[in-house]
Amino acid sequence: MNQFGGLNRELFSQEGYLxxxxxxTFELGEQIANQLGVSPNAELWHLVSFIREIYLxxxxxxxxxxxxxxxxxxxxxxxxxFQGPPHELLAKxxxxxxxxxxxxxxxxxx
Numbered sequence: 001m002n003q004f005g006g007l008n009r010e011l012f013s014q015e016g017y018l019x020x021x022x023x024x025t026f027e028l029g030e031q032i033a034n035q036l037g038v039s040p041n042a043e044l045w046h047l048v049s050f051i052r053e054i055y056l057x058x059x060x061x062x063x064x065x066x067x068x069x070x071x072x073x074x075x076x077x078x079x080x081x082f083q084g085p086p087h088e089l090l091a092k093x094x095x096x097x098x099x100x101x102x103x104x105x106x107x108x109x110x
Contacts, residue, residue, distance in 0.1 A: 015098075017098050
C-alpha cells in the first residue's frame with residue numbers, strides 16, 4: 001500500500017490534499033495535523049469544523065481572509081501555530097480538496 005506519512009497516499013493529491021472529503025474524519029484530521037507538525041486543540045477543531053461546514057454547505061472553498069473576519073477567530077493564535085501558509089495547512093487538516101483562496105475573485109469550486 002502506498003503510504004503518505006503513515007497515511008494511505010491514494011487518498012491524497014500530490015500536494016497533500018484529501019481527494020474525497022467523504023473520507024475525512026476527526027481522527028484523520030488529527031493524523032494530518034500531526035504530520036504537518038500542528039498539535040490539535042479546541043481552537044483548531046473549532047476552526048476546522050467551521051471551515052468544513054462552509055465547504056459542505058456551499059460546495060466551494062471558503063475565502064481565507066473573509067473566513068477569519070466572519071467568525072472572529074484570533075488570527076495570531078491561528079497563524080502562529082503553523083509552519084507554512086495557514087490557508088493551505090488548514091485546508092489539508094480540514095479535508096478540503098485544495099487551498100482556500102486568499103482573494104475574493106479567486107474563489108473556486110473544488
